[in-house]
Amino acid sequence: xxxxxxxxxxxxxxxxxxxxxxxxxxxxxxxxxxxxxxxxxxxxxxxxxxxxxxxxxxxxxxxxxxxxxxxxxxxxxxxxxxxxxxxxxxxxxxxxxxxxxxxxxxxxx
Amino acid sequence: xxxxxxxxxxxxxxxxxxxxxxxxxxxxxxxxxxxxxxxxxxxxxxxxxxxxxxxxxxxxxxxxxxxxxxxxxxxxxxxxxxxxxxxxxxxxxxxxxxxxxxxxxxxxxxxxxxxxxxxxxxxxxxxxxxxxxxxxxxxxxxxxxxxxx
Numbered sequence: 001x002x003x004x005x006x007x008x009x010x011x012x013x014x015x016x017x018x019x020x021x022x023x024x025x026x027x028x029x030x031x032x033x034x035x036x037x038x039x040x041x042x043x044x045x046x047x048x049x050x051x052x053x054x055x056x057x058x059x060x061x062x063x064x065x066x067x068x069x070x071x072x073x074x075x076x077x078x079x080x081x082x083x084x085x086x087x088x089x090x091x092x093x094x095x096x097x098x099x100x101x102x103x104x105x106x107x108x109x
Numbered sequence: 110x111x112x113x114x115x116x117x118x119x120x121x122x123x124x125x126x127x128x129x130x131x132x133x134x135x136x137x138x139x140x141x142x143x144x145x146x147x148x149x150x151x152x153x154x155x156x157x158x159x160x161x162x163x164x165x166x167x168x169x170x171x172x173x174x175x176x177x178x179x180x181x182x183x184x185x186x187x188x189x190x191x192x193x194x195x196x197x198x199x200x201x202x203x204x205x206x207x208x209x210x211x212x213x214x215x216x217x218x219x220x221x222x223x224x225x226x227x228x229x230x231x232x233x234x235x236x237x238x239x240x241x242x243x244x245x246x247x248x249x250x251x252x253x254x255x256x257x258x
Contacts, residue, residue: 020133022129022133022159022163023129023132023133023159023163023166023167024129024130024132024133053152053155053156053159054156055156055159055160055163055228056156056160056225056226056227056228056231057163057225059227060223060224060225060227061224063222063223063224064224066219066222067219067220067222067224070219070220071219082148082149082152083152083155086149086152086153087152087153087156087231090153090231090234090235091212091227091230091231092211092214092216095216096216096219096222
Protein backbone atom coordinates (compact mmCIF):
# COMPACT_ATOMS: atom_id res chain seq x y z
CA UNK A 1 0.00 0.00 0.00
CA UNK A 2 1.28 3.46 -0.88
CA UNK A 3 0.10 6.70 0.69
CA UNK A 4 1.50 10.07 -0.35
CA UNK A 5 1.22 13.05 1.99
CA UNK A 6 1.08 16.67 0.99
CA UNK A 7 0.65 19.49 3.48
CA UNK A 8 -1.74 22.28 2.47
CA UNK A 9 -2.14 24.85 5.26
CA UNK A 10 -4.03 23.20 8.10
CA UNK A 11 -4.86 20.23 5.91
CA UNK A 12 -2.96 17.08 5.20
CA UNK A 13 -3.77 15.75 1.75
CA UNK A 14 -3.30 11.99 1.64
CA UNK A 15 -3.34 10.26 -1.74
CA UNK A 16 -3.90 6.52 -1.88
CA UNK A 17 -1.85 5.28 -4.81
CA UNK A 18 -3.30 1.78 -4.90
CA UNK A 19 -6.05 1.05 -7.40
CA UNK A 20 -7.95 -1.14 -4.96
CA UNK A 21 -8.99 -0.25 -1.43
CA UNK A 22 -10.07 -3.73 -0.41
CA UNK A 23 -9.65 -6.41 2.23
CA UNK A 24 -6.03 -6.92 1.20
CA UNK A 25 -4.91 -3.46 2.33
CA UNK A 26 -7.79 -2.22 4.50
CA UNK A 27 -6.12 -2.94 7.82
CA UNK A 28 -2.82 -1.31 6.84
CA UNK A 29 -4.66 1.67 5.40
CA UNK A 30 -6.62 2.17 8.60
CA UNK A 31 -3.53 1.94 10.79
CA UNK A 32 -1.56 4.36 8.63
CA UNK A 33 -4.35 6.92 8.64
CA UNK A 34 -4.97 6.61 12.39
CA UNK A 35 -1.25 7.12 12.94
CA UNK A 36 -1.42 10.40 11.03
CA UNK A 37 -4.39 11.56 13.08
CA UNK A 38 -2.70 10.60 16.33
CA UNK A 39 0.33 12.64 15.26
CA UNK A 40 -1.94 15.66 15.28
CA UNK A 41 -3.33 15.81 11.75
CA UNK A 42 -6.96 16.59 12.45
CA UNK A 43 -7.97 17.98 9.05
CA UNK A 44 -7.49 15.51 6.26
CA UNK A 45 -8.33 15.39 2.57
CA UNK A 46 -8.25 11.82 1.29
CA UNK A 47 -7.56 11.81 -2.45
CA UNK A 48 -9.13 8.69 -3.97
CA UNK A 49 -8.77 9.70 -7.60
CA UNK A 50 -6.61 6.67 -8.33
CA UNK A 51 -8.85 4.16 -6.58
CA UNK A 52 -10.97 2.13 -8.97
CA UNK A 53 -12.32 -0.48 -6.57
CA UNK A 54 -13.76 -0.36 -3.07
CA UNK A 55 -15.16 -3.22 -1.02
CA UNK A 56 -16.78 -3.26 2.40
CA UNK A 57 -13.46 -3.84 4.15
CA UNK A 58 -12.04 -0.74 2.52
CA UNK A 59 -15.21 1.17 3.25
CA UNK A 60 -15.07 0.07 6.87
CA UNK A 61 -11.52 1.36 7.10
CA UNK A 62 -12.52 4.79 5.76
CA UNK A 63 -15.43 4.87 8.21
CA UNK A 64 -13.04 4.02 11.04
CA UNK A 65 -10.80 6.91 10.00
CA UNK A 66 -13.76 9.27 9.98
CA UNK A 67 -14.77 8.11 13.46
CA UNK A 68 -11.20 8.51 14.71
CA UNK A 69 -11.09 12.09 13.50
CA UNK A 70 -14.43 12.64 15.23
CA UNK A 71 -15.43 16.13 16.16
CA UNK A 72 -11.80 17.24 16.51
CA UNK A 73 -11.34 17.72 12.80
CA UNK A 74 -12.65 16.66 9.44
CA UNK A 75 -12.18 14.10 6.71
CA UNK A 76 -12.99 15.15 3.16
CA UNK A 77 -12.91 12.78 0.22
CA UNK A 78 -11.92 14.02 -3.22
CA UNK A 79 -11.60 12.51 -6.66
CA UNK A 80 -14.08 9.77 -5.92
CA UNK A 81 -14.34 7.62 -9.02
CA UNK A 82 -17.69 6.31 -10.31
CA UNK A 83 -16.99 2.76 -9.11
CA UNK A 84 -16.20 3.95 -5.59
CA UNK A 85 -19.18 6.30 -5.57
CA UNK A 86 -21.44 3.41 -6.59
CA UNK A 87 -20.43 1.54 -3.43
CA UNK A 88 -20.88 4.65 -1.29
CA UNK A 89 -24.38 5.09 -2.69
CA UNK A 90 -25.31 1.42 -2.40
CA UNK A 91 -24.38 1.45 1.29
CA UNK A 92 -25.83 4.96 1.82
CA UNK A 93 -22.42 6.14 2.99
CA UNK A 94 -22.65 8.91 0.41
CA UNK A 95 -24.83 10.61 3.05
CA UNK A 96 -22.03 10.43 5.57
CA UNK A 97 -18.92 11.51 3.70
CA UNK A 98 -18.26 14.94 2.33
CA UNK A 99 -17.05 14.37 -1.23
CA UNK A 100 -15.51 16.88 -3.61
CA UNK A 101 -14.60 16.55 -7.27
CA UNK A 102 -11.09 17.89 -6.83
CA UNK A 103 -8.44 18.35 -4.18
CA UNK A 104 -8.76 22.13 -4.57
CA UNK A 105 -12.51 22.01 -3.95
CA UNK A 106 -11.99 19.89 -0.84
CA UNK A 107 -9.40 22.31 0.53
CA UNK A 108 -11.65 25.29 -0.12
CA UNK A 109 -14.67 23.77 1.65
CA UNK B 110 -1.70 -16.85 -11.67
CA UNK B 111 -4.26 -17.53 -8.99
CA UNK B 112 -5.39 -21.04 -8.24
CA UNK B 113 -5.31 -23.92 -10.63
CA UNK B 114 -7.12 -23.79 -13.93
CA UNK B 115 -9.23 -26.88 -14.41
CA UNK B 116 -10.35 -25.66 -17.79
CA UNK B 117 -9.23 -22.65 -19.77
CA UNK B 118 -12.51 -22.32 -21.63
CA UNK B 119 -15.82 -21.12 -20.27
CA UNK B 120 -17.08 -22.08 -17.75
CA UNK B 121 -14.27 -20.87 -15.56
CA UNK B 122 -13.27 -23.40 -12.95
CA UNK B 123 -10.72 -22.50 -10.30
CA UNK B 124 -9.29 -24.00 -7.16
CA UNK B 125 -8.17 -21.02 -5.12
CA UNK B 126 -5.89 -20.83 -2.09
CA UNK B 127 -7.77 -19.23 0.78
CA UNK B 128 -5.83 -15.98 0.99
CA UNK B 129 -6.96 -12.40 0.52
CA UNK B 130 -4.52 -11.83 -2.33
CA UNK B 131 -5.97 -14.85 -4.14
CA UNK B 132 -9.49 -13.62 -3.43
CA UNK B 133 -8.53 -10.35 -5.11
CA UNK B 134 -6.96 -11.91 -8.18
CA UNK B 135 -9.80 -14.42 -8.52
CA UNK B 136 -12.29 -11.57 -8.47
CA UNK B 137 -10.35 -9.93 -11.28
CA UNK B 138 -10.44 -13.17 -13.27
CA UNK B 139 -14.20 -13.47 -12.79
CA UNK B 140 -14.60 -9.91 -14.03
CA UNK B 141 -12.86 -10.80 -17.27
CA UNK B 142 -16.00 -12.81 -18.10
CA UNK B 143 -18.34 -9.93 -17.32
CA UNK B 144 -17.87 -7.70 -20.35
CA UNK B 145 -21.61 -7.79 -21.03
CA UNK B 146 -22.47 -6.07 -17.76
CA UNK B 147 -23.00 -2.33 -17.93
CA UNK B 148 -20.23 -0.20 -16.45
CA UNK B 149 -22.38 0.61 -13.43
CA UNK B 150 -23.28 -3.04 -12.87
CA UNK B 151 -19.69 -4.16 -13.32
CA UNK B 152 -18.45 -2.01 -10.45
CA UNK B 153 -20.98 -3.34 -7.99
CA UNK B 154 -20.78 -6.91 -9.25
CA UNK B 155 -17.03 -6.88 -8.72
CA UNK B 156 -17.52 -5.64 -5.18
CA UNK B 157 -20.14 -8.32 -4.50
CA UNK B 158 -17.85 -11.10 -5.75
CA UNK B 159 -14.96 -9.83 -3.66
CA UNK B 160 -17.23 -9.63 -0.63
CA UNK B 161 -18.05 -13.30 -0.73
CA UNK B 162 -14.52 -14.50 -1.49
CA UNK B 163 -13.25 -12.36 1.39
CA UNK B 164 -15.92 -13.86 3.62
CA UNK B 165 -14.77 -17.37 2.71
CA UNK B 166 -11.12 -16.52 3.39
CA UNK B 167 -11.57 -14.53 6.60
CA UNK B 168 -14.36 -16.50 8.22
CA UNK B 169 -15.15 -19.87 6.70
CA UNK B 170 -11.50 -20.82 6.22
CA UNK B 171 -10.18 -18.93 9.24
CA UNK B 172 -7.31 -20.80 10.94
CA UNK B 173 -7.46 -23.58 8.34
CA UNK B 174 -3.86 -23.57 7.19
CA UNK B 175 -3.45 -24.39 3.52
CA UNK B 176 -7.18 -24.35 2.84
CA UNK B 177 -8.54 -23.66 -0.62
CA UNK B 178 -11.95 -23.16 -2.13
CA UNK B 179 -13.61 -23.83 -5.45
CA UNK B 180 -14.98 -21.23 -7.87
CA UNK B 181 -17.10 -21.91 -10.92
CA UNK B 182 -18.39 -19.20 -13.25
CA UNK B 183 -21.03 -20.03 -15.85
CA UNK B 184 -21.84 -17.29 -18.33
CA UNK B 185 -25.09 -17.91 -20.21
CA UNK B 186 -26.95 -15.91 -22.87
CA UNK B 187 -28.91 -13.95 -20.26
CA UNK B 188 -26.87 -14.09 -17.06
CA UNK B 189 -23.73 -15.11 -15.26
CA UNK B 190 -23.77 -17.67 -12.46
CA UNK B 191 -21.12 -17.80 -9.75
CA UNK B 192 -20.72 -20.84 -7.54
CA UNK B 193 -18.27 -20.78 -4.62
CA UNK B 194 -17.73 -23.91 -2.54
CA UNK B 195 -15.58 -24.32 0.55
CA UNK B 196 -15.21 -26.97 3.20
CA UNK B 197 -14.49 -24.58 6.04
CA UNK B 198 -16.50 -23.64 9.10
CA UNK B 199 -19.34 -22.12 7.11
CA UNK B 200 -21.93 -19.80 8.52
CA UNK B 201 -24.18 -20.80 11.41
CA UNK B 202 -27.48 -22.20 10.12
CA UNK B 203 -29.91 -19.49 9.12
CA UNK B 204 -27.43 -16.64 9.47
CA UNK B 205 -27.06 -15.99 5.76
CA UNK B 206 -30.78 -15.91 5.10
CA UNK B 207 -31.35 -13.73 8.17
CA UNK B 208 -28.70 -11.19 7.15
CA UNK B 209 -30.42 -7.98 6.01
CA UNK B 210 -30.03 -6.68 2.47
CA UNK B 211 -29.46 -3.22 3.89
CA UNK B 212 -27.45 -2.01 6.86
CA UNK B 213 -29.33 0.64 8.79
CA UNK B 214 -27.56 3.54 10.49
CA UNK B 215 -28.05 7.18 11.27
CA UNK B 216 -25.73 9.26 9.06
CA UNK B 217 -25.80 12.03 11.66
CA UNK B 218 -24.25 9.90 14.40
CA UNK B 219 -20.69 9.48 13.19
CA UNK B 220 -19.51 7.71 16.33
CA UNK B 221 -22.05 4.94 15.85
CA UNK B 222 -21.45 4.25 12.19
CA UNK B 223 -20.94 0.57 11.36
CA UNK B 224 -17.47 -0.43 10.18
CA UNK B 225 -18.47 -3.92 9.10
CA UNK B 226 -21.49 -5.98 8.19
CA UNK B 227 -21.96 -4.61 4.69
CA UNK B 228 -20.64 -7.61 2.78
CA UNK B 229 -23.68 -9.86 2.63
CA UNK B 230 -25.95 -6.84 2.26
CA UNK B 231 -24.02 -5.81 -0.84
CA UNK B 232 -24.12 -9.36 -2.18
CA UNK B 233 -27.88 -9.66 -1.69
CA UNK B 234 -28.56 -6.25 -3.21
CA UNK B 235 -26.35 -6.62 -6.27
CA UNK B 236 -27.18 -10.19 -7.27
CA UNK B 237 -30.50 -11.06 -8.88
CA UNK B 238 -30.55 -14.43 -7.16
CA UNK B 239 -28.46 -15.72 -4.31
CA UNK B 240 -28.60 -18.92 -2.31
CA UNK B 241 -26.38 -20.26 0.46
CA UNK B 242 -26.53 -23.91 1.40
CA UNK B 243 -24.54 -26.41 3.41
CA UNK B 244 -24.45 -30.06 2.48
CA UNK B 245 -22.21 -32.82 3.87
CA UNK B 246 -19.52 -30.40 4.98
CA UNK B 247 -19.58 -28.30 1.82
CA UNK B 248 -20.63 -24.65 2.02
CA UNK B 249 -21.97 -23.45 -1.31
CA UNK B 250 -22.94 -19.99 -2.50
CA UNK B 251 -24.79 -19.69 -5.80
CA UNK B 252 -25.25 -16.16 -7.13
CA UNK B 253 -26.82 -15.20 -10.44
CA UNK B 254 -26.60 -11.80 -12.10
CA UNK B 255 -28.53 -10.97 -15.26
CA UNK B 256 -26.58 -9.13 -17.94
CA UNK B 257 -29.27 -6.48 -18.19
CA UNK B 258 -30.69 -5.18 -14.93
